[in-house]
Amino acid sequence: MKLSGTALERVLVVVVALVVTIGAIAALSGFFAGRDQAGVSGAGGGPGESFADLGHAHLRPGQLRPVYNSDPPTSGAHLPVPVPVLRDGAELNDDQLLQALEHGNVVFVYGTHRAPPGLSALARSIAGPFSPALAAAGQAVILARRSGTTGLIGLAWAHEVRVSAPNDQLLGAFAQYWLGRGAPGR
Numbered sequence: 322m323k324l325s326g327t328a329l330e331r332v333l334v335v336v337v338a339l340v341v342t343i344g345a346i347a348a349l350s351g352f353f354a355g356r357d358q359a360g361v362s363g364a365g366g367g368p369g370e371s372f373a374d375l376g377h378a379h380l381r382p383g384q385l386r387p388v389y390n391s392d393p394p395t396s397g398a399h400l401p402v403p404v405p406v407l408r409d410g411a412e413l414n415d416d417q418l419l420q421a422l423e424h425g426n427v428v429f430v431y432g433t434h435r436a437p438p439g440l441s442a443l444a445r446s447i448a449g450p451f452s453p454a455l456a457a458a459g460q461a462v463i464l465a466r467r468s469g470t471t472g473l474i475g476l477a478w479a480h481e482v483r484v485s486a487p488n489d490q491l492l493g494a495f496a497q498y499w500l501g502r503g504a505p506g507r
Contacts, residue, residue, distance in 0.1 A: 367480070367495070367498035367499055368482060368491060368494050368495045368498055369475065369477070369480045369481055369482035369491075369495045369499075370480065370481050370482065370483075371479060371480055372390050372391050372395050372396065372479050372480065372481070373390055373396075373479070374396050374478070374479040374504070374505070375387060375389065375390060375394075375396045375397035375398070375479075376396065376397065376398060376504075377396065377397075377398070377399075377419070377423045377478075377504040377507055378398040379398070379399065379400065379401045380398050380399060380400050381400075382400065384398075386398070386399075386415075389415075391481060393415070393418060393430060393467060393474065393476060393481075394415055394418065394419055395422060395476055395477070395478060395479050395480060395481055396419070396422070396423075396478055396479045396504065397419060399415060399416045399419040399420060399423075400416045401416075401420065402416050402417050402420045405420070405421075405453055405456055405457045406421055406426075406453065406456045406461075406463055407453050408451070408453075409436075409441070409444075409451045409463060409464040409465075410435070410436060410464050410465070410466060411465060411466070412465065412466045412467065412468075413428070413463075413465045413467070418465070418476070421456060421461075421463055422476060422477060422478045422503065422504070423478060423503055423504040423507055424456075424457070424458070424459035424503050424507075425458075425459025425460065425478070425500065425501040425502055425503030426456055426459050426460070426461045426462070426463050426500070426503075427447075427448075427461075427462045427463070427475060427476065427477050427495070427496045427499055427500050428462075428463045428464075428465050428475075428476040428477075429443075429444060429462060429463070429464050429465070429473060429474070429475055429476075429492070429496070430465050430466075430467045430470050430473070430474040430475075430476060431464070431465075431466060431467070431470055431472075431473050431474075432466070432467060432468060432469060432470030432471060433466070434466070436464050437473065437486065437487055438487070439486075439487035439488055440464060440473070440487040441464065442487075443462075443487050443492065443493055443496075444462035444463075444464060444496075445462075446493075447462050447493065447496045447497055447500065448460060448461050448462040448496075448500060451463065451464070459501055459503050460500065460501055462496050462500065472484060472485045472486075473485070473486070473487065473489075473492060475492050475495045475496060477495070477496075477499030477500075477502065478499070478502060478503050478504050480495075480499055482495040
């Protein structure tokens with residue numbers, strides 16, 4: 322079968338249009354966006370203080386832990402936790418905390434025995450009621466006790482914000498912005 326010049330021209334126009342469309346979709350979806358390596362990301366962007374991204378490598382039992390660049394840590398190598406966060410208000414160790422942040426959760430840390438009044442309501446207004454399934458999906462705002470904490474600390478992967486009360490608008494803006502983002506390239 323032989324195509325005439327006009328038919329060949331039409332096929333060529335369709336092919337070029339298709340290539341341009343696919344290229345535009347790839348560019349707009351972030352397909353060609355760079356991936357930050359450990360120690361490079363964490364700059365700028367959303368609310369709160371940024372820290373250099375220390376990566377999200379999973380350690381084997383007995384491996385030495387790295388020195389984290391924030392306290393509580395916001396990124397870095399950690400032991401994978403076989404049991405995800407199961408409830409709000411628990412004390413999370415560094416491994417649990419880092420795994421929750423790696424997956425995209427935001428964690429509100431406080432130093433009192435019970436969450437300050439209004440903190441639970443704020444968390445629910447952003448992500449809905451806590452559930453282990455929501456936390457496993459990286460879509461939870463998790464409340465966590467941590468001894469020695471003064472005020473409230475909002476944590477996300479390579480970011481934190483410190484406020485004195487749950488009604489500080491910065492805490493809600495922080496959680497809304499960072500929820501679901503997690504560690505790049507995970």
